[in-house]
Amino acid sequence: MKNTHHFCGKQTISFVLDQIPYIVLFALILWNCLFTKNFFNIATLWNASFQCASTVIVSMGMMLVIATGGIDISAGALIACAGMLATLTMRQSSCILGVLAGLGTGLAGGFINGIFAGRFKVQPMIVTLSMMYIFKGAARLASGGSNVSTNTPVFNDLTYIRIGGAPIQLFLFLAVVAIMGFLVNKTTFGQRVFAVGDNARASEMAGIRSWLVILAVYMIAAFLTSFAALVEISMATGADPNNLGTGMELDAIAAVALGGTPMNGGRPRVMGTLAGVFILQIITIMINMNNVPYAYSLAITAAILVAALLLQRVKDRIA
Amino acid sequence: MEYILEMKQIQKSFSGVHALKGVDLCVCPGETHALVGENGAGKSTLIKILTGVYSKSGGSILFDGKEISPKTPNEAQMLGISPIYQELNLIPDLTVAENVFLGHAPKKRGGLIDWNRMFTETESIMESLGIDVDVHAQIHTLGTAVQHMVAIVRAIQLECKLIVMDEPTSSLDKKEVDSLMKMIRELKKKKIAVIFISHRLDEIFEICERVTILKDGEGVGTFAIQDLTQHEMVCKMLGRDFSKRERIRTERNFDDVEYLFELEHAVWFPKIGDMTIRIRKGEILGLAGLLGAGRTESAKVMFGYARPEKGILKKEGNIVKIRTTRDAVRLHMAMCPEDRRAEGIVPDMSVRDNMMLASLSGKSRFGILSEKVKRQISEEYIDKFSIKTPSSKQLIKNLSGGNQQKVILARWLATNPQLIILDEPTRGIDIGAKGAIEELIQEFSNQGISVLYISSELDELVNNCDRVLVMRDGRQAGELTGTELSRDAILTAIAGAM
Numbered sequence: 001m002k003n004t005h006h007f008c009g010k011q012t013i014s015f016v017l018d019q020i021p022y023i024v025l026f027a028l029i030l031w032n033c034l035f036t037k038n039f040f041n042i043a044t045l046w047n048a049s050f051q052c053a054s055t056v057i058v059s060m061g062m063m064l065v066i067a068t069g070g071i072d073i074s075a076g077a078l079i080a081c082a083g084m085l086a087t088l089t090m091r092q093s094s095c096i097l098g099v100l101a102g103l104g105t106g107l108a109g110g111f112i113n114g115i116f117a118g119r120f121k122v123q124p125m126i127v128t129l130s131m132m133y134i135f136k137g138a139a140r141l142a143s144g145g146s147n148v149s150t151n152t153p154v155f156n157d158l159t160y161i162r163i164g165g166a167p168i169q170l171f172l173f174l175a176v177v178a179i180m181g182f183l184v185n186k187t188t189f190g191q192r193v194f195a196v197g198d199n200a201r202a203s204e205m206a207g208i209r210s211w212l213v214i215l216a217v218y219m220i221a222a223f224l225t226s227f228a229a230l231v232e233i234s235m236a237t238g239a240d241p242n243n244l245g246t247g248m249e250l251d252a253i254a255a256v257a258l259g260g261t262p263m264n265g266g267r268p269r270v271m272g273t274l275a276g277v278f279i280l281q282i283i284t285i286m287i288n289m290n291n292v293p294y295a296y297s298l299a300i301t302a303a304i305l306v307a308a309l310l311l312q313r314v315k316d317r318i319a
Numbered sequence: 320m321e322y323i324l325e326m327k328q329i330q331k332s333f334s335g336v337h338a339l340k341g342v343d344l345c346v347c348p349g350e351t352h353a354l355v356g357e358n359g360a361g362k363s364t365l366i367k368i369l370t371g372v373y374s375k376s377g378g379s380i381l382f383d384g385k386e387i388s389p390k391t392p393n394e395a396q397m398l399g400i401s402p403i404y405q406e407l408n409l410i411p412d413l414t415v416a417e418n419v420f421l422g423h424a425p426k427k428r429g430g431l432i433d434w435n436r437m438f439t440e441t442e443s444i445m446e447s448l449g450i451d452v453d454v455h456a457q458i459h460t461l462g463t464a465v466q467h468m469v470a471i472v473r474a475i476q477l478e479c480k481l482i483v484m485d486e487p488t489s490s491l492d493k494k495e496v497d498s499l500m501k502m503i504r505e506l507k508k509k510k511i512a513v514i515f516i517s518h519r520l521d522e523i524f525e526i527c528e529r530v531t532i533l534k535d536g537e538g539v540g541t542f543a544i545q546d547l548t549q550h551e552m553v554c555k556m557l558g559r560d561f562s563k564r565e566r567i568r569t570e571r572n573f574d575d576v577e578y579l580f581e582l583e584h585a586v587w588f589p590k591i592g593d594m595t596i597r598i599r600k601g602e603i604l605g606l607a608g609l610l611g612a613g614r615t616e617s618a619k620v621m622f623g624y625a626r627p628e629k630g631i632l633k634k635e636g637n638i639v640k641i642r643t644t645r646d647a648v649r650l651h652m653a654m655c656p657e658d659r660r661a662e663g664i665v666p667d668m669s670v671r672d673n674m675m676l677a678s679l680s681g682k683s684r685f686g687i688l689s690e691k692v693k694r695q696i697s698e699e700y701i702d703k704f705s706i707k708t709p710s711s712k713q714l715i716k717n718l719s720g721g722n723q724q725k726v727i728l729a730r731w732l733a734t735n736p737q738l739i740i741l742d743e744p745t746r747g748i749d750i751g752a753k754g755a756i757e758e759l760i761q762e763f764s765n766q767g768i769s770v771l772y773i774s775s776e777l778d779e780l781v782n783n784c785d786r787v788l789v790m791r792d793g794r795q796a797g798e799l800t801g802t803e804l805s806r807d808a809i810l811t812a813i814a815g816a817m
Contacts, residue, residue, distance in 0.1 A: 011717075187686045188679040191668075195676055199665045205624065205656050206676040206730065207648030266667050 017315045021259050021275040024304065028282045036289050044285065046167055050235075052281040053169035054079070054228035055251050056274060060180045061221030062252040063273045068197045068217050069265030070117055070124035074109065075225045075252060077135035079245025082106050082226035084139040087239040090152045098152065099230060106226025109135065110219035118214030132249075139241040149238030156237045172231060176224065181270045190268070193217060197265030254301065255280055258308045262316075279304065323348040323383060323480055323512050324369075330377035331364050338364045341378065342538045344531050346481065349510040351503055353523040353544075356533035357556055357610060357775055362516055365533070366483055370402040371395035383480060401474035402483040407466050409473075411459035416441040418458055419473045444472050448505045464495030468502055475511070482506065483514045488522055489611060492589065500526050518611040519792070520549045520814065532556055549814040553609070557777055557810065566782045567761060570801070573599045573785055577635070579769050580652070580738055582621045585630030590616040592793035594630075596771070598738060603760070603770040605784035607777065607809050613793040614773045615657055618740045621771070622654045623647040648677060653731030657742035657773070659720065663727045666716035670708050671697040673715045674730045681734055700729035704759060721752025728759060739763060740771045745779065757783055777806045791815055 032039040058075050065072045082105040090098030109131060116127040150156060161168040184190040195203040196210045203210055228248075233239050257263060258279055259272030280301060287297035324346040331339040339361045346352045356362050367373040369380065371389030380387050382398060389395035392402070409418045416438045417424075425436040441454045450468055458466060467487055474482050488496045503513055503526055515527055523530060524544060532539040532555045539555045576599040585594045591613045598604050606614045619625040621632065623641040632641050634650055641647060647654070656662035665673055674697045675688060682688055682696075697711040704725040708718055715723055724744060731739060741760065745753040760783060764770055774780050780787050781804055789797035789812035797812030799805075 188683045188688050189686055191672060191675070191679055191688070194668060194672075195665045198667050199661075201662045202656075202665050203676070204644055205622075205654060205662045207645045208676070208679070209643060209645050262667075 014315055017311055018260060018272075020308065020311055021272045021279065024258075024308075025275045025279050025282070028279060028286070032282065032286050032289075036286055039285070039289060042165075046165070046170070048278075048281050048285060049170035049173070050167050051284075052277050053173045054231045055248065055255065055280070056173040056277045057176050057228040057231065058225050058248055059252040059255040059273050059277050060176055060270070061224035062249070063180075063256045063259070063261050063268050063270065064184075064193055064217045065124070065221045066253070066256050066261050066263060067193050067265060067268035068214050069200070070214065070217070071253065072113060072128045072218065072221050073125065073249045073253075074113065074128040074131035074135055075221070075249035076245040076247055077132040077139070077249075078106060078109055078222060078225045079229040079232060079248055080139040080239070080241055080243075081109070081135035081142075081229075083229035083233040083239040083244050084143050084148065084241050086226075086230060087148050087150050087233055088142055090150045090155060091148065095152050095155045098150070098155065102226050102230050102233075103223060106222040106224075106229070107219060109226075110222025111215070113222065114215035114218030117218060118211035121211075139239075139244075143239070143241045145241060147238060147240045150233060155234055159234045169231065176227075177270060177274055184268050184270055189213075189216070194267050197262070198267070200265075251277075251280060254305050257305060257312075260308075260312065262312065263309070321348070321384075322346060322381070325381040326365070326369065326378065327381070328378040329365060329368060329375055329380070331361075331368060331373060332376050338536050339368075339375075340536045342533060342536070343541070344514075344538075345541065346512045346514060347528075348480070348512055349507050350529065351507060351513045351515055351527045353527040353530040354514055354516045354533070355518070355523065355530060355552070355556055360533040360556075361536040362533055363485070364536075366402065366485065366514070366516070369395070370400055370483060396477060396479070399478060399480040400483070401477060401479040401481070402485065403467065403470045403474065403487065404485050407470050409458045409466055409470060412457055414455050414457055415452060415461070415469050415472075416454040418469055419444070419454075419476050421473070440476070441472065444475055447509075448472070448475075448502055450502065462495060464491050464499055467491075467499055471502060471506070475506075475509070479511065481512045481514065483516070485516045486518070486611075487515075488517060488519060496522065518609050520552065520609075523552075524549065550811060553810050553814045556609075557775070557813075567757065568603065568783050568785065571785060573602050576600050576602065578633075579635060580621070581633040581636075582617070583631050583633065585617065585620050585627045587616055587620055587625060587627040587630075590793055591620065591627065594790070594793065594795060596621065596788065598769045598771060600737075600769055601764055601767045602786065603764050603772055603784045605780035605787035606771060606773045606790065607775075607780055607787050607813065608790035608796070609813060610775070612790040612813075614790055615742055616793075617790070618654065618742050618771065618773060621647075622652055622740055624654075648734060651735065651737040652740065653677070653734060653736035653738065654740040655724070655727050655731065655742060655744055657746065659723055659727065659746075664715050664723055667714060669712045670701070670706070670715050670718065670726055671711035673726050674700060674711075674733060677730050678733045696733055697729075700725075700732065704729055705755065719752075721748040721756065724748060724752075724756060725759070728756070732763075736768060738769045738771065740773070742773045743775065744772070745774070745776065753779075777809050780809065781806055789813055 062072060062075060082102045085105050086098045086102030089101035113128055113131055116122045117124040163171060192208050192213045195208060196213045200210050232244060255276030256273050258276035259269050261269045261273065283297050283300050287294060322345045326344040328341040329339055330341055342361065342365055344365065354362055364373065368375045371392045371394050374390060387398055389398060419441045420437050425433040427433045438454050445452060452465055471482060487499060506513055517523055527544055529541055529543050531541045534556060578597045579600045580598050582596045585591055594613065594617050596617060608614050616625065620627045623644050623646050631638055639650060671693055675693055679688065682692060701708065701711060706722050706725045708722060715726055744756055760770055772784055786800045787804055787809060788795055789809055791813060796815060799808050
């Protein structure tokens, strides 16, 4: 009897630890509502969706990759590469072909990442690092190193679509989150991702081909990243081969870590990851609106991130 | 005789579990002393206490006449106790001499390394042991046996008086083993004592003077090798004296039943020499042998988890391709692995999801497995196997070993298998749950499912199986059916006296 009681205690603690991303997010919102002027305003929400849409989309893919125990640091460079190839194609042919070129770049890049990380079991860090160089190089080669604009008003105007006052970006990322939630929680694919990340050998023993799961995960991640690239170039009306997407992979990794997906593989946490992106975004907004130098937002992010990972260790320890 | 090492009444407990319950181990200078016992007998715990990896909970260690209790491996090394593990801690890209002097290279005045001295001293130790190895060669260019020798040379350079070798021969071929044996004889001349841990009985009888046998954390005794036969030694290692259970298998004649799966002439170096396993429909086939005899490896080859160099698999007489575990699942095979924690459970998943893991393709439609189906199946098995869990949504890591094992069995039963491979299905499970699992296994067979039953518990094999294959050194060493099937017959086959 004593034993069961003991388990209950552990489970309560681990349940509370699971809620930490939401608690932190709630606390940040509350603090800003009280102390940041003009924060409590619908325009803040619209602005935030505008700014964090592509980070949410990239983070959802990153979450799957991290759930299998991998990492994808080529995401930021892929945004530059896919964005640039889409822009160039758009200039020369049509809007539709441009979109296809962007998404195709993502699928191809994700395939290479996935084959090397999954089938050949090369360390994901090294595989995606190499791909990062390739994407960066390709973006610069294709553009000659200078900014290119899409010259496609139809495509650029998509950015300004509003539905009931809310920017289209909000709906885009909510749709991605909804699809990802379904994929992770309802499908057998989601179960496979979780199982491979939590115990790869046991999954193999149960007849799961882990390399295929890993391949799929990198392809989905890169596809979403290239979709985020389209969102970005539409907003910027073009692509900058040197700066587009820079650091995006790091924001995504930070959001996933804040959201409670185990960094060495395990249950992917969709809502946690979303909360993670919001936390990062609110810190930025808070800093901007209070006229504090940007560097402080980095320091606060760092502190929250380290604290989140420490709590993850605590959870591992008690379990 | 003066002992170099006297370990007396050593005890060790891990959070309430007694791994060692008062074990004695005494070694004379220059003696080669075998330490044997099955998995979980406490060999490695004892050695880890001696070499400072663990601290003991009770007892005393006298080394070279002084009471010691090393707290770190380094401290043990300074005292003159050097362990050489299966996984050698040599640095592959450094030369032989650099490895021998790793951490205490001879220095010239001013702190620079005295390379000349390093190489000549290494050469002289090598020479005194009759080894001919280029001291300038990088470690990774050398064979495993030579690497072992380098590790030993390092121990000698550190002026150790006792070397502990943990399964030094498990990855060596016959010729390499011979050269290692030769070197151990040289150590005897230098009055360096060796504790030799091995599952290969022939080697123990060839090289060791005495043997200490452990069983379930207790010492069975220390014997002079010449007073013991291999058969007696295996009996002492495996002989379990607790309550003998009845044979629960009803006698059936399988002679006319056709074979379901046949694994023919499998070779997987160095674990499996040439192994053929044929299983009839509905039969429970036992696989006996000491640890390292190739039982688990045979099972993994059969299940497509390991790819052998040679060998074919037939199902109902037809050759089938098996390259991955998924092929095995498609052929209606199932496997409960030996190491439940590492290869069985997905710890952070619920009982329910763990149960469905092998049926994700089979029971889903359009990639979706409905919650209703999941709930039905998991609740059916929780009920049928009497799995003790608050709900099917409980995380599996919070269940006891026996209940985890039942979940794994349910995972496979849900795939409608024709063959279930069970690797040590009752390991780490308490007595009551053991009985329940054995009954389930009988039930499978009554439903027409074939079972390949791997176990170190001879009673379990005798009580549950229709037929038992005995393995030794990667090959079949005996086959026992019907009335021939008994503990003693298995022991005899394991000891190689057939």
